[in-house]
Amino acid sequence: MFEKISKILGLKGETETGPSGLELATAALLVQVSKADGEFTSDERDQLEACVKEHFGLTNLEAAELLTRAERDQSDATCLYAFTRTIAKELDNEGRQDIVRLLWRVAFADKHIDNFEENVLAKVAGLLGVSPQDRIRIKHEIEAG
Secondary structure (H helix, E strand, O other), X not given: OHHHHHHHHOOOOOOOOOOOHHHHHHHHHHHHHHHOOOOOOHHHHHHHHHHHHHHHOOOHHHHXXXXXXXXXXXXXXXXXXXXXXXXXHHOOHHXXXXXXXXXXXXXXXXXXXXXXXXXXXXXXXXHHOOOHHHHHHHHHHXXXX
16 A cells, blocks of 8 residues: 555655656646546647656656656546645745646647636646636736747
């Protein structure tokens, strides 16, 4: 049981290599937002890869491996709290706002935000401690291009 919880939280054993807890938690939230509307388009997948590559300085292979693991861990997770807690512990307010910015980029990848995506983003931003005002400001920044 501890192993499964550790896996969900992105905790690594001494001999395990791979993405950090922050990288995995961020990628899992990005996957969650991309699938919130029931569709996972190639545009969303491309934006996911671009976001993790740019934000974490990953190679194509590292980004693909991270997203594969994030998709698996996200589908195993019962709530968003484990991922948001990892991020909130690691980042200051500006860093958490950067994560919300990435989430909006993925949500806008298909040029449409539906209520499911909006609700997931509001919940995640709240769990990260990003104010509703900042969440909406960031949304408008991303929407404007």
